[in-house]
Amino acid sequence: MNHWIIAPVVLPALLAPVIAYVMRHDIKLARYASVAGTVMLAAISLGLLTIVADGQTHVYYLGDWPAPFGIVLVLDRLSAMMVLLTSMLAMVVLWHAIATEWDNRGRHFHALFQFQLMGVCGAFLTGDAFNLFVFFEVLLIASYGLMIHGGGKVRLKAGLQYVVMNLAGSTLFLFALGALYASTGTLNLADLALKVRELPVEEAGVLRVSAVLLLMVFAIKAALFPVQFWLPGTYANAPAPVAALFAIMTKVGAYAIIRFYTLVFGPDVAAVDGLIGSWVMPASVITVAVGAIGVLGARRLMPMLAFAVVGSMGTLLLAVAAFTPEAIAVGLYYLLHSTFAAAALFLLADLVVTRRGSDALTAQPPIYQNGLFAAFFFVGAIGVTGMPPLSGFLGKLLVLDGVRDMPWMATAWAAILIGSLVTIVGFARAGSVVFWKSTAMVDAEAEASETVSPIGVNALVGVTASLTMLALLAAFAGPVMGYLEQASVQLFDVSGYVDAVLGQHGEDLK
Amino acid sequence: MNDGSILALVAILPFLGALVPGIMIRAGRNACASFTAVPTILALILLGTQVPAVMRGEVVSTTIEWLPQLGLSASFFLDGLGLLFAGMILGVGLLIILYARFYLSSDDPMGQFYTYLLLFQGAMLGIVLSDNILLLLIFWELTSLSSFLLIGYWKHLPEGRQGARMALTVTGAGGLAMIGGMLILGNIVGSYNLTDILAQGELIKASEWYMPALILILIGAFTKSAQFPFHFWLPHAMAAPTPVSAYLHSATMVKAGIFLMARMWPVLAGTEPWFYIVATTGLITMVLGAVIALFKDDLKALLAFSTVSHLGLLTMLLGFGTKAAVIAAVFHIINHLTFKAALFMTAGIVDHEAHTRDVKRLGGLAKLMPITAIIGTITALSMAGTIPLNGFISKEMMLEEAAHTVWYNNPWIVPVLATLGACFSVAYSFRFIFHVFGGPVRDDYPSTPHDPPFGLYAAPALLTVLVVLIGAMPFLAEPLVTVAANAVTGLDTHPHLKLWHGVTPALWMSVVAFAVGGVLLVLHGKLDAIWARLPRPEAKAIFDAVMERCVATAKAIAQGTHNGVMSRYLALLVVASIAVGAHAYFTSGMAAPTRELLPVPPLIWVGWLSLVAATWLVVSQHRKRFRSLIFISIIGLVISGGFVYLSAPDLALTQISVETVTIMLLLLALYFLPKDTPAESSNGKRLRDAVVAIAGGGAVAALAMAFLTRDVDSISAYHLANSYKGGGGTNVVNVILVDFRGYDTYGEIIVLGIAGLTIFALMDALLRGPAAKRLRDRAFSPDRSRDRHPLMMVVATRAMLPIAIMVGIYIFLRGHNQPGGGFVAGLVISIALLMQYMASGFAWAQLRQRIEYHSMIGWGVIIAGLTGVGAWLAGKPFLTSAYGYLHFPPIEEFEWATAMAFDLGVFLAVLGAVMLMLYSLSRIARFAGETINVTPMDHDPSEDSADEQEQKEGQ
Amino acid sequence: MITMALYFGFACFGIGILLCVWRIASGPTAADRILALDTIVINTIALLILYGVHQGTAIYYEASMLVAMVGFVSTVAYCRFVLRGDIIE
Amino acid sequence: MLVEILISFFIVLAGVFGLVGSVGVIKLHDTMQRLHAPTKATTLGVGGVLIASMLYFLLVKNSLSFHELLITIFLFLTAPVSAHFVAKTYIQAKMKQEELPGSEGEFGWAIYDDPPAYYDQD
Amino acid sequence: MRRKLLPHPLFSFTLLIIWLMLVNKVTVGNVLLGGIFGVIVPILTAPYWPGRPHIQNHFKALEYVLIVLWDIVVANFQVAAIILFKRNKDIHSKWVCVPLEVTSPEAITILAGTITMTPGTVSAMLSADGSSVLVHCLDCDDPDAVRDEIKNRYERRLKEIFP
Amino acid sequence: MEMIVASAIGVLTAGGIYLILRLRAFPVILGMALLSYAVNVFLFATGRLAVNAPPILNNYADVSYSDPLPQALVLTAIVISFGMTAVLVMIALGAYLEADSDEINMTDADEDAAENEEGQGV
């Protein structure tokens, strides 16, 4: 058993309390620790990536209890990649938060940040349904803390809504898990996969309910219609680095959908035959529409970006809805892309809004270094709206290509293509107002330059790094997709997973 | 380097070059312009090296793997069509770089301009060189993006911004449609390789997906090439600086659509739908553009609509689907480039010198700026199709083709309309000449215009030379036209370009055109007046109105649905959950019940009634906040009792203690909150919510009933069997918590730890924000009780503290074997401390607190974590436990288990978290002006008597 | 006989609880409600112990201990809330 | 048999007094009067149950059980404090100072009068 | 040294007893464990005990406990009769002010508690300086008698226990 | 018994849902509390119901045990929901103190008080 598998959970979990309680009066020290921890996390996740290169599913039996009786962690290509994604995003966001002093606007940023990473990594690595709930809660409660970081009236109200929505979601999660346990008597995902496949469809009433309720739960996280309403208000009012970090939160929902509905309730499961896809597909289409309409209709920059996130989740899940290895692989590519795209724009928006003093989409005197920010915004918008040459365009093409054999291909294509157009128009309008129209106003840039010092390189690192990731994703799309296809094939190899988890210990039992 | 990779280099050079202006601009504008030209020149030279091969009819190609999973590769190929366009793009690009150097004023950021220009050039080159349709799509979208930047270059001008957005919207929409079309093509053929696709014309035309693909691709082409009804964006793109207009609207951007139709000609053309859609659209566009151009007073608008018209012409020719028409089209592409680029530059020069582009305010410039006038006149004549200029030849070829075209069994309609277009074409060309250069010299120019420096007219002059040259010696263009036409048609064409074809129908049509055109110009003033009165759909107004309507609708939908109305979000969640759940259930079923129902003793009914009553009370009286908490307490009590009855003593203990601490927290918070909830919901909403609630409750109850009556095999038989053997404890629930599923518990205490941190951080933020002021201004109720720390309470809690602590220790220690454990123990100790705090006040009690709550949580989490990590030392996985028995005779054996250390972590985290929450709330209260005390009770009467004693003794 | 007595005891304390629930519902003052809740807690303790006797096990003893403890704390807290507003000063 | 009678007696006694306490909570018509009722449930009610339990484990199960005493101590310690608080809660909400007899010392009743040395120490 | 390790020997002993009550089993191990806690817990909780009660006369204390227990039993029957059989309008409740002579907080608490636990009376409130206790009688005709009984039967004994 | 438990879960859920659909933070918190009761009992019930069979191993008698796993899950769920409730309460309090209103809905005024409509005609 490879102990590194649990390192992404244990490292931040041990680091966070040290930061919170030992370094709480020394922000500098906390920063060093937080950065060091995050870099280590990234290094570890790279290491994990090499572990899964052998194509095996690696299982970590917590407490040395055999599956399905204890909790297991499962490292396969998908979970390794998600952990890596988390750590890379974390580095970017952390850097930005430190460079812009966001971390110092309230207490315990770094501790909460590390706990958040712990929760996210834990959710990606777990091979147990209830443990997934626990780590959802860990990442959620950390996100509540981060969401209201720094306080303020609107943020607290938005935070309250965020908490309430997710508490409702957590309650639903428990109902769903209850129904799942009630009908299978187990919690281990591999074991569930077996048990679920034994149940005839005509006796699977409760099980099916749990399947769709779980979908609702994950849909909340993944901002899928009709439970996406919370997202714009939350993201728009979260501290920008936190909103950027939240880019991974929606992905946790998407990941859970992918994992659960390939492994446990896979397309080959008689009991839920076609049930999931038939909900995810229309929901995703509407989500794409909601995102696009929101982008076009937004009055403020931050909600606009939030709607863009909603739209991107729709596109991602549209690919997922096909539940074929090919489509999931492209969905994963889109997942990688949209994570960094959202992060880039939220971080950039932070810089702009801080200088502008408002995120209203109205013409205001140009900010100092308007051109620089305009250029960044342009590139970021290219990323988010899925224009070439960044990864969004390839992602879009991949998704379109990935669902081409589906009966609902025309609907999906129409949604994605029209959605893209509307999003492009929305971003063009926004960018043109914020960065172009402002230049028609008094030459305030010169005035502003007297009071504002030029932006430091450090503050731009986060944005630049995220955008660079988009470029790299595009440039190395081939190898990346190669990995994702393997990951997806592994994902659909249910018996491989089950054997890996239950095999070794499972034999002992019989 | 093989030939193919040179192609990739050609395509990439402009993009690399786009970095140059940004670097060179610091060295001055001349340096900037010069170095910007370098990549273009280099690319041109590299392209030149391939010319011989292409002229031999070879196709140069290269492939670089990119995204094989999708079928996307960086494949480039160069055939005649590609060469024609690449040459145009680079050649005119070079001229534009030169022209722009002199055109741009010193206020304009030149570096930006050249960067955009090179980006655009690269995108265009990419389109014409791509051998992979997905790659082509990438470059296609890049032209939309870079042209957006170029058109919006003067970002302070509203026209610039609006024109840019309009262009992006229209061409972007087309681009997206084309994505769909291209993907369909690729799917039909099974490859996205252009060469492969071009070879599968028959397969494609036979496919049932042919029509959708055709329409989608044509939408892309039409929008880019400004074909009716998408033509409206092009004139507004004129807001760009003139070099941009000259480049985009002569050789490049708009020609991309034409290029695409030409490129796809072998696989799409030649069918009826193709003919009727493409030829008809082209025809309409040609006529419409020409008519509108005549009535435009802005020089650039005039040229823009003339461009629309000529693009229509090209489209129509490609639509005819014949070899000859293709040859005509290819040739006209070249000719249109030469005269139109020159004309735009001329217009720019006029604008530059006369400070206006309004034809009505121009005139007589022939005398003031003779060189410009010559250039403008020659090129405009070519545009009119005047013999012996190059425009004449290709127009004749067009008319010739039109004359032979039967449209829907009608042989007249196409030739007549084509002639009509030609008439107007002549008219607006003449108007350009006569109304700008002709006529008397005007004296109302702001400053006297004169010919610009050589740099500015060099480029148009060169083009003018070409116009004349090709007109006079068309055979010069013949090889290029041949290879291009071959490439388009995929067949061997043998064009014979000559100035004079003899007296053909086309010639007569031309003559008519000139005659009518002349008349139209003479009558222009009158016609103009009529035109002005005609109801014309103003495309921009319509576009803007549509856009505004869309935006307004989007705003209404987005804001209206995401309006922060939490109750609706939640209602949707509930309703959706019920709906999907019910659907899932009722499309399936359950096996027959297998369990016998347990009997219901009367006492259970008591609990049930109490619970239902209490729930009803909470719901019906929820507006009385304090009261509802009391009702909630009943529910908690009943549930704990139920857990006891149903064999879950651990749950009972936990439930009742959590319940109490929660109520404390709520009471502490309620101190600051309003004590009543206003009645806000309408009856309708209440009814709706009640229906949703009852549906939800019913659904959950039914679900519970469904599984409660049926058995299932559970994995917990293993836990029961191994709890003692493997975990060393007889309380299986506790062993599961600290051992089998200790990892869950680890997560759970971290949740508590984070809760503590979050609350602390929030409190800290609150005490800095506006809340702080509100708190400071808080008024206290004047009639609240005056005793804060009553004597009786203090004495009683003092007596109870040690008992409670003993109880806590007891519950902690026995947890592994009997109900209890770290969590409950933590809560018990919290409650014990809580009593102390309630009795003697927070400040007094806090002074006696030795361990900071912060670090208590921290230690809890760390101890639990380290207990888990400790297993690594033994080479075991995280959280592997160990246990054993110590024997100290005569004491009975004493059990130890690492799980106890883990449970200690749980205990500390719980205690710390609860107390930190209380601490935070109390700090807020103290901030609100609550005074603190340092004595344990309000008044200690024994101290009075002691004082008296002292006084007495003192006396 | 003990069983019969136990049933009698269950009945008495059970009815007692229902009566107190009635009092909690009807109030009229906060003091009444708190008092009734406190009485429910006491009845519950009695029931838990009786149940332990009924089942012949001491396993429910901690539960009654804890109920006694938290019952007191809640009662005091509720009263303090009405009296002072802030339960911990 | 005697054992059973003894145990049953205490259980029945406890039941009766427990019920009386709750009946009092319902029947009596003013809050202060109701306050007297639960004392029955606390003292003879729970007390009787605890004695019965101890006897049961001692005599029937043959194991000495005395932890019931702890609950008794606990209840006897806390019940008066609870009652005290409830009474104050009622008085503060519903009664005026004039309706009560005056205290016979220098200071008035605790909820109306500040304690002698009332310093606000911040 | 002894004071430091065992600041409250009686208290420690009480805790040992409590521990034994909790574990409900008297074994050598449990006595030792209880003894250890008996030492540790007072040290931990010492700060919360600024002064400690001085019980002077342990015999008197025992006597007091027995009297109170007896009173509880007797009075319970009386009050149960009132609740069950007396009509509400015939129940005459009275407020009585009982001036206190005991000053020790512990004594006052025990007195007030006794008043409450012996049925028929509830101690409702102390005066702000702790010099009087307000007593509510469920059904009495002579408030002075009630006051005198409280003072004679309970307070007098408490004064002896807590001087 | 199963009906009793199922209907209790239903009643609590219905009450909880109704309350979380209210417009103020406090009733929503109450609703969340009811829902968490409901879900805890629900989760507990997935182990099916058993009387007098606590999962505490008895080495001396061959007795049946109720399913311990759901109980452990519920314990975890209770603790987590306690932490969540605490955070919820604090955030609700914070929002109230900052905004002087405990409405749970966001209003446009919250969203963008400072926004003017001037720049809309882009």
Ligand code: NA
């Ligand atoms: Na009494």
Ligand code: NA
């Ligand atoms: Na726990």
